[in-house]
Amino acid sequence: MAGEIPDLFATERTGTGKGAARQARREQFVPGIVYGGGAEPLPINLKYNELLKRLKAGRFLSTLFNLKVEGHDDVRVICRGVQRDVVKDLPIHVDLMRLRRTSRINLYIPVEFVGQEKSPGLKRGGVLTVVRPEVELVVTAGEIPEKLTVDVSALNVGDIVHISDVALPEGTRPTITARDFVIANISAPSGLRSSEGEDDGDEGDEA
Numbered sequence: 001m002a003g004e005i006p007d008l009f010a011t012e013r014t015g016t017g018k019g020a021a022r023q024a025r026r027e028q029f030v031p032g033i034v035y036g037g038g039a040e041p042l043p044i045n046l047k048y049n050e051l052l053k054r055l056k057a058g059r060f061l062s063t064l065f066n067l068k069v070e071g072h073d074d075v076r077v078i079c080r081g082v083q084r085d086v087v088k089d090l091p092i093h094v095d096l097m098r099l100r101r102t103s104r105i106n107l108y109i110p111v112e113f114v115g116q117e118k119s120p121g122l123k124r125g126g127v128l129t130v131v132r133p134e135v136e137l138v139v140t141a142g143e144i145p146e147k148l149t150v151d152v153s154a155l156n157v158g159d160i161v162h163i164s165d166v167a168l169p170e171g172t173r174p175t176i177t178a179r180d181f182v183i184a185n186i187s188a189p190s191g192l193r194s195s196e197g198e199d200d201g202d203e204g205d206e207a
Helices: 018-026 048-057 190-206
Strands: 007-012 029-035 042-047 064-069 075-084 091-098 104-114 127-130 134-140 148-151 160-162 182-187
Touching: 018 029, 018 091, 029 048, 042 048, 048 091, 104 127, 104 182
Parallel strands: 007 064, 029 091, 104 148
Antiparallel strands: 007 042, 029 042, 064 075, 075 091, 104 134, 127 182, 160 182
8 A cells, every 4th residue: 555645635615606716716725626436526625835836746637645624534536637727827726536445546656676786787887777766557546556666686787677577566557558668777887888889999990
């Protein structure tokens, strides 16, 4: 289970319709609606500055949140849409969807690399190049992995780790299934690459 599901704080919005939404914006809130999960829709307000900060941080639409609204039980939600002002490109409304434990969603899961101290390639001076520090997976809301673990202890210079080499938790799969994409590789140390290049050059001169 993911260890850190970020909290998203909101207040219940009294009143509905355009008038209540405009009032919320005047008070530096962004109106929103929480729907799904077998419960009635709940109109909410989110603090404008906090929402803008999260939007700028990226991947707001693929992050699972623990929504906290005073007077209501905490609930897991994922954003299903952010409406923006057509001129200023600033958020003016947010749609959040409640999730059941069995709901399937796309989330970015971090990748942890272990065994560096044993890797023959790294011992030779090779460099672990991480292509994807996190991977987007289709996961079940009630069984979200905290991270993916990649053991590089047996890797040598030139070895590549593909997504097919990673043991994924049961019930999860990558969102990209059309190709076996690269997670990381161990590249040759710069000194070795330089010497190989010089050797190639010498052979060319002799020819």
